[in-house]
Amino acid sequence: MRKLTLIDKLLQNAEEKCQAAGGRFTNKRRDILENLIRAEHPLSAYDLVELYNQSSEQKIQAMSVYRILDFFIEMQLVHKLPTLNKYVVCSHLACKHNHKDQYFVVCKNCGDAQEIAMNPTLTKELNESVSSVGFQLIDAQFELLGLCNACASKASN
Amino acid sequence: MRKLTLIDKLLQNAEEKCQAAGGRFTNKRRDILENLIRAEHPLSAYDLVELYNQSSEQKIQAMSVYRILDFFIEMQLVHKLPTLNKYVVCSHLACKHNHKDQYFVVCKNCGDAQEIAMNPTLTKELNESVSSVGFQLIDAQFELLGLCNACASKASN
DNA sequence: TAAAGAAATGATACAACATAACATTGAAGG
DNA sequence: CCTTCAATGTTATGTTGTATCATTTCTTTA
Ligand SMILES: [Zn+2]
Ligand SMILES: [Zn+2]
Ligand SMILES: [Zn+2]
Ligand SMILES: [Zn+2]
Numbered sequence: 001m002r003k004l005t006l007i008d009k010l011l012q013n014a015e016e017k018c019q020a021a022g023g024r025f026t027n028k029r030r031d032i033l034e035n036l037i038r039a040e041h042p043l044s045a046y047d048l049v050e051l052y053n054q055s056s057e058q059k060i061q062a063m064s065v066y067r068i069l070d071f072f073i074e075m076q077l078v079h080k081l082p083t084l085n086k087y088v089v090c091s092h093l094a095c096k097h098n099h100k101d102q103y104f105v106v107c108k109n110c111g112d113a114q115e116i117a118m119n120p121t122l123t124k125e126l127n128e129s130v131s132s133v134g135f136q137l138i139d140a141q142f143e144l145l146g147l148c149n150a151c152a153s154k155a156s157n
Numbered sequence: 158m159r160k161l162t163l164i165d166k167l168l169q170n171a172e173e174k175c176q177a178a179g180g181r182f183t184n185k186r187r188d189i190l191e192n193l194i195r196a197e198h199p200l201s202a203y204d205l206v207e208l209y210n211q212s213s214e215q216k217i218q219a220m221s222v223y224r225i226l227d228f229f230i231e232m233q234l235v236h237k238l239p240t241l242n243k244y245v246v247c248s249h250l251a252c253k254h255n256h257k258d259q260y261f262v263v264c265k266n267c268g269d270a271q272e273i274a275m276n277p278t279l280t281k282e283l284n285e286s287v288s289s290v291g292f293q294l295i296d297a298q299f300e301l302l303g304l305c306n307a308c309a310s311k312a313s314n
Numbered sequence: 315t316a317a318a319g320a321a322a323t324g325a326t327a328c329a330a331c332a333t334a335a336c337a338t339t340g341a342a343g344g
Numbered sequence: 345c346c347t348t349c350a351a352t353g354t355t356a357t358g359t360t361g362t363a364t365c366a367t368t369t370c371t372t373t374a
Contacts, residue, residue, distance in 0.1 A: 044331075060352090064352055105292045118286065129276060130262060133271060134309075139303070146294045202361080220323085228322095
């Protein structure tokens, strides 16, 4: 019996989370998620349409991809990055726990994104800052623009 | 001699900032900025096209509005809110100083946005968090989703 | 002040991102 | 089976943003 690959495990974990929430993990959803996992960087919805239509016998349309992405975002398996109009798998796909506050750093040069868990102090500071102007926080996810390690060291050469 | 209104003062201040940076403050730019100031909430580029074409003898095209917005963003007189695909005037239009780190809270209910200056502690925490993963920050501006004071109190009725 | 150069805008076309609305298919439960 | 609801198909259209080349307007300077 063949050992499960890492991706198999991620997909299996994702399936469990979907089913636990009463959602189905259809073939289309599985394939879209797998493509996004393998990409290892943010993709647009239309990137995913192309990828799917190249790698599969079947065809999918943009409308369906958007619906599937919405579903995964609801399940917290995928995040949307509004500054890029792209989507990326949650870095906690392998974890059992549901993650809390996180943000993304986006590399201006290579476009890669990294999900960063907020430490308690940062969360606290942010919450205090927001509530000090009478605002009720619903979702703290955000993106910061900068240079990743790799690109920063290249740039300084 | 008529007293200058608040908006006149804001526009005058904006003009000075543009000229100090070697940019022109043309009539089109002035009118677009004035429309955005008067709106008092975020507008899309096409909202601004419509507003201009309704309120002016002349006509403007989307392309020009995008260029004007880019110019104002460069001048730090306008900010883009990527989660809304909308634009809003900087809350420091009346100040002489150039503002530093800030973020926006966006009301999920009414769509209003409020610009919040980051306090030193928050800036420090954020910088430390980012650099701890080897990332170099370029732009810390971001948006948080929630409920504004007015909408929160309505909702609890 | 006329010519040259640079900045701003016009005009047209199109690319990229996203949703509306209604029809059809397919899985799960009784 | 058959009902029901979730998921997807299908088509059309709305929204956001950029590319490209032409023209106008302002500024500089010879
Ligand atoms: Zn995540
Ligand atoms: Zn990079
Ligand atoms: Zn500002
Ligand atoms: Zn509100």
